Amino acid sequence: MKVAVFSTKAYDRQFLDAANLALHANHELVYFDTRLDPKTAPLADGCQAVCAFVNDDLGQATLEILASQGIRFIALRSTGFNNVDLKIAAQLDIRVARVTVYSPFSVAEHAVGLILMLNRKLYRAYNRVRDDNFSLEGLLGFDLHGRTVGVIGTGKIGLIFAQIMHGFGCQLLGYDAYPNPKFEEIGVARYVQLSELLENADIISLHCPLIPETHHLINADTIDQMKPGIMLINTSRGGLIDTKAAIQGIKSGKIGYLGIDVYEQEDELFFEDLSDTVIQDDDFQLLQSFSNVVITAHQAFFTQNALEDISRTTLSNLSHFEQDTPCPNEIKPPEPVTRP
Numbered sequence: 001m002k003v004a005v006f007s008t009k010a011y012d013r014q015f016l017d018a019a020n021l022a023l024h025a026n027h028e029l030v031y032f033d034t035r036l037d038p039k040t041a042p043l044a045d046g047c048q049a050v051c052a053f054v055n056d057d058l059g060q061a062t063l064e065i066l067a068s069q070g071i072r073f074i075a076l077r078s079t080g081f082n083n084v085d086l087k088i089a090a091q092l093d094i095r096v097a098r099v100t101v102y103s104p105f106s107v108a109e110h111a112v113g114l115i116l117m118l119n120r121k122l123y124r125a126y127n128r129v130r131d132d133n134f135s136l137e138g139l140l141g142f143d144l145h146g147r148t149v150g151v152i153g154t155g156k157i158g159l160i161f162a163q164i165m166h167g168f169g170c171q172l173l174g175y176d177a178y179p180n181p182k183f184e185e186i187g188v189a190r191y192v193q194l195s196e197l198l199e200n201a202d203i204i205s206l207h208c209p210l211i212p213e214t215h216h217l218i219n220a221d222t223i224d225q226m227k228p229g230i231m232l233i234n235t236s237r238g239g240l241i242d243t244k245a246a247i248q249g250i251k252s253g254k255i256g257y258l259g260i261d262v263y264e265q266e267d268e269l270f271f272e273d274l275s276d277t278v279i280q281d282d283d284f285q286l287l288q289s290f291s292n293v294v295i296t297a298h299q300a301f302f303t304q305n306a307l308e309d310i311s312r313t314t315l316s317n318l319s320h321f322e323q324d325t326p327c328p329n330e331i332k333p334p335e336p337v338t339r340p
C-alpha cells in the first residue's frame with residue numbers, strides 16, 4: 001500500500017524503514033519532511049493512507065482534501081490525537097489509528113530529568129564549569145526525598161513516573177478522572193481531589209491527555225491554589241497549561257520552577273532548526289528568559305525503544321487497514337456519526 005508519511009526526519013525514516021522490513025509489511029512509504037496541513041495535503045494524492053505526527057493539522061480542511069483524494073486511513077505516530085477532528089474524520093469515512101502504547105519509560109524518565117535539572121540547576125552548573133566558574137552561588141537545590149509529588153493523569157506514563165518518584169522517597173498524590181488501581185498499589189500513593197493535590201504538592205507533573213475537559217487545566221485559578229514556589233512539569237501536551245497564566249505565576253513567584261517538553265504554540269516552533277531566524281512568539285521568548293524555566297522541544301518520547309515501538313505499531317496499523325482486519329489501535333469517533 002502506498003502511504004504518504006508527513007513530518008518525517010532522518011530518524012523517522014530509519015526506524016520506519018527498519019520496521020517495514022522486519023514486519024515484511026511491504027508498504028511503499030513516501031516521505032515528506034513538511035507538516036501536513038491543508039496546503040500540503042494534496043501531496044498525498046495517489047496514496048491510500050496517510051501517516052502523521054503530533055503537530056500535523058488534521059482538522060476539517062485537511063481531512064476534506066485527503067478524503068477527496070481517496071484517503072481512508074490515517075496512522076498517527078503518536079499516542080495523543082488532539083490534533084485530529086475525529087468527528088469530521090468519521091463523517092468522511094476516514095478511520096484513524098494511533099500508537100496506543102509505546103515505551104512509557106521514555107516520557108516518564110524525561111519528566112524526572114526535568115525535575116533533576118531544575119532542582120539542582122544542572123543547566124547552569126554545566127555552563128559554569130565549562131567557563132571555569134566553580135562557584136556554587138545560585139545552585140542550591142532541595143532533597144526530593146520526603147517531598148510530595150502530585151501526578152495528574154495516572155495512566156501508563158503517569159504510573160511509571162509515580163513509581164520512579166517513589167524510588168526517590170517522595171509522597172505521592174494522584175488525580176485522575178478514571179483512577180488506575182495500580183497507582184495506589186505504590187505504598188505511599190493515594191488519590192485525592194484536584195484541589196487537595198494542588199494545595200499540597202511540592203512538585204506537580206502532568207500526564208493526562210489534552211481533551212476539552214483538560215484544556216488549560218493549569219490556569220490562573222489552579223495556579224493560585226498551589227503552594228508558593230511549586231515546581232510544575234509538563235511532558236504531556238502544551239494546551240494543558242495557560243501559558244500567559246504560567247508567565248504571571250512565574251513573575252509573582254508562585255511558580256518556582258517550570259519544566260516543559262511541550263508548549264501551547266509549539267507547532268510553529270518545534271522539530272525545526274530556527275536558530276537563524278527571529279522567533280516571533282513573545283510568550284515563548286519570555287519563558288526562555290526566566291532562569292527557573294527549562295524547555296525541551298517535545299523530545300520526551302525520543303528514545304530508541306520508543307521509536308522502535310512507534311514504527312512497528314504504525315506499520316502494523318497500516319497493514320490492518322490494508323488487509324481489512326480489525327485494528328486494535330483504532331480510535332473510535334467521539335459520538336454517533338451523522339452522515340452528511
Ligand code: NAD
Binds near residue numbers: 100207209235237
Ligand atoms: P494514558 O491514556 O495511559 O493515561 C492518561 C491518563 O489520563 C488516564 O489514566 C486517564 O484516565 C487520565 N485522564 C483522562 N482524562 C482526565 C482528566 N480530565 N483529568 C485527569 N486525568 C484524566 O496515556 P499515556 O500513555 O500515559 O500518555 C499521557 C499523555 O502523554 C498523552 O495523552 C500524550 O498527550 C502525552 N505524551 C507526550 C509525549 C512526549 O513526547 N512529550 C509522548 C507520549 C505521550
